Amino acid sequence: MRSAIRNGEIIREEEAVLPVTYREVQYSFSVYEALRITGGHIVHLDDHLRRLEESCRSIKLEHPFTDEMIGSSINALIRADGIVDATARILVVGGPAPLFFVTYSSLLSYPDSYYDEGVPVSLYYGERFLPRAKTSNLLMQYIALEEAKSRGSFEALLVNRKGQVLEGTRSNFYGIYGSTIYTASDDLVLSGITRISVIRAAEELGFSIIYTPPTDSNLYMFDSLFISSTSMGAMPVSSVNGNPMKRDRWDAIRDICRLEREWE
Amino acid sequence: MRSAIRNGEIIREEEAVLPVTYREVQYSFSVYEALRITGGHIVHLDDHLRRLEESCRSIKLEHPFTDEMIGSSINALIRADGIVDATARILVVGGPAPLFFVTYSSLLSYPDSYYDEGVPVSLYYGERFLPRAKTSNLLMQYIALEEAKSRGSFEALLVNRKGQVLEGTRSNFYGIYGSTIYTASDDLVLSGITRISVIRAAEELGFSIIYTPPTDSNLYMFDSLFISSTSMGAMPVSSVNGNPMKRDRWDAIRDICRLEREWE
Numbered sequence: 469m470r471s472a473i474r475n476g477e478i479i480r481e482e483e484a485v486l487p488v489t490y491r492e493v494q495y496s497f498s499v500y501e502a503l504r505i506t507g508g509h510i511v512h513l514d515d516h517l518r519r520l521e522e523s524c525r526s527i528k529l530e531h532p533f534t535d536e537m538i539g540s541s542i543n544a545l546i547r548a549d550g551i552v553d554a555t556a557r558i559l560v561v562g563g564p565a566p567l568f569f570v571t572y573s574s575l576l577s578y579p580d581s582y583y584d585e586g587v588p589v590s591l592y593y594g595e596r597f598l599p600r601a602k603t604s605n606l607l608m609q610y611i612a613l614e615e616a617k618s619r620g621s622f623e624a625l626l627v628n629r630k631g632q633v634l635e636g637t638r639s640n641f642y643g644i645y646g647s648t649i650y651t652a653s654d655d656l657v658l659s660g661i662t663r664i665s666v667i668r669a670a671e672e673l674g675f676s677i678i679y680t681p682p683t684d685s686n687l688y689m690f691d692s693l694f695i696s697s698t699s700m701g702a703m704p705v706s707s708v709n710g711n712p713m714k715r716d717r718w719d720a721i722r723d724i725c726r727l728e729r730e731w732e
Numbered sequence: 733m734r735s736a737i738r739n740g741e742i743i744r745e746e747e748a749v750l751p752v753t754y755r756e757v758q759y760s761f762s763v764y765e766a767l768r769i770t771g772g773h774i775v776h777l778d779d780h781l782r783r784l785e786e787s788c789r790s791i792k793l794e795h796p797f798t799d800e801m802i803g804s805s806i807n808a809l810i811r812a813d814g815i816v817d818a819t820a821r822i823l824v825v826g827g828p829a830p831l832f833f834v835t836y837s838s839l840l841s842y843p844d845s846y847y848d849e850g851v852p853v854s855l856y857y858g859e860r861f862l863p864r865a866k867t868s869n870l871l872m873q874y875i876a877l878e879e880a881k882s883r884g885s886f887e888a889l890l891v892n893r894k895g896q897v898l899e900g901t902r903s904n905f906y907g908i909y910g911s912t913i914y915t916a917s918d919d920l921v922l923s924g925i926t927r928i929s930v931i932r933a934a935e936e937l938g939f940s941i942i943y944t945p946p947t948d949s950n951l952y953m954f955d956s957l958f959i960s961s962t963s964m965g966a967m968p969v970s971s972v973n974g975n976p977m978k979r980d981r982w983d984a985i986r987d988i989c990r991l992e993r994e995w996e
Contacts, residue, residue: 487746488749489736489835494823495874496868497870500758528878569752571753605869605871606869608861
């Protein structure tokens with residue numbers, strides 16, 4: 469039976485629940501983080517805590533839970549359940565009686581074929597509210613991903629009213645063209661923890677970064693497209709809306725993915 | 733101690749909780765309705781059930797809970813707790829194991845002065861995702877309302893990129909000009925249950941309705957502005973962003989409100 473954390477205390481996972489009568493639950497006034505635990509170690513904890521804080525700030529969610537308290541309670545959970553590898557999720561709900569939970573599930577990972585053969589993706593036209601905040605207002609992402617899955621895609625990429633392909637529903641997005649990587653600027657998308665490492669790895673491998681996103685009309689011109697997330701690392705895109713994309717630089721995507729994982 | 737309903741069964745209110753590990757809770761894949769119970773009678777139940785169904789359809793949320801089951805469980809709750817007057821809330825969460833709750837709280841009502849002196853409102857620039865669905869993705873509404881309250885306003889009105897003032901965070905919105913009432917068309921806003929009655933009452937009182945919303949630049953030209961909701965009825969707007977608005981037809985707003993309430 470799994471444990472969980474509520475407001476710093478260890479509880480049984482079944483007790484990790486939200487009252488439906490609490491207004492902040494009704495209004496989805498909450499933020500979250502998904503982290504990897506590998507070998508009993510929390511990967512990039514400080515980065516996740518920094519982003520959690522940024523999410524809170526951007527929706528003006530105030531809470532009394534310190535970074536120390538969050539970090540040490542995740543470590544307490546790791547010890548309590550003898551966790552080795554897992555995906556953990558932090559949830560902070562705002563309002564007059566703020567709530568803070570940590571739950572976990574088995575480590576999300578993907579078959580090698582996803583990296584060797586790439587993944588098909590679909591486009592979804594829609595814009596996130598407060599794109600820099602990782603909030604529980606995920607209905608658009610849910611619907612976009614369900615629609616993508618029903619078309620056999622692995623991920624949906626969100627396209628804004630200008631036709632810019634900004635990010636996936638649970639990933640960041642990049643196009644490689646020559647020795648340059650194109651991706652949305654930080655103010656338009658979630659600053660993925662893995663995105664930071666991916667960009668650093670790409671620079672180390674000699675790429676320059678231009679913060680202009682690919683668009684729905686120029687995707688096919690890129691040498692290769694890829695997505696990244698905490699659980700995916702960097703993963704090549706094989707097709708968009710059923711149209712095969714170029715795979716001229718999948719070697720580079722593999723190198724970026726390897727380097728990024730080394731820093732864990 | 734209050735009771736509640738979960739999936740048709742009477743439970744204690746404290747048991748009306750959502751597991752944080754359930755993906756559809758994490759993604760706010762849920763819809764709701766707020767209803768009035770007066771004198772032990774559910775007001776406009778059929779209309780609320782129809783709208784609940786429309787919300788589900790528009791986000792493709794499938795669930796096994798029939799109108800009969802929802803209606804009869806609300807009545808069972810009324811009997812169990814001897815409810816006379818209350819505001820009830822239906823919540824339906826989708827996914828592989830759908831959840832359905834009914835909870836209630838004391839009947840929301842407002843001081844007479846709100847109707848006699850009107851209420852100040854603020855403008856908030858933002859567009860709802862799937863405006864016709866009443867979903868738990870309410871973060872924008874939460875933030876807009878908090879911001880409005882911090883400026884001493886009673887409600888925030890949502891303004892789209894064209895400057896059209898479409899609706900409040902928990903109300904519909906109208907401008908009276910001569911013998912015409914201007915309001916957003918049904919495809920752009922939540923089709924409030926009270927909005928339907930308000931429009932019917934206005935027509936009965938000799939107004940014609942034009943489905944074009946007031947804009948942020950012409951608000952001051954209207955003879956009067958008002959908002960409506962299940963708990964408010966029809967309520968006059970005294971000022972927008974601190975600027976006093978005309979109150980030439982508050983008599984009509986009062987008549988509409990009275991007539992609308994008579995139909996309960």
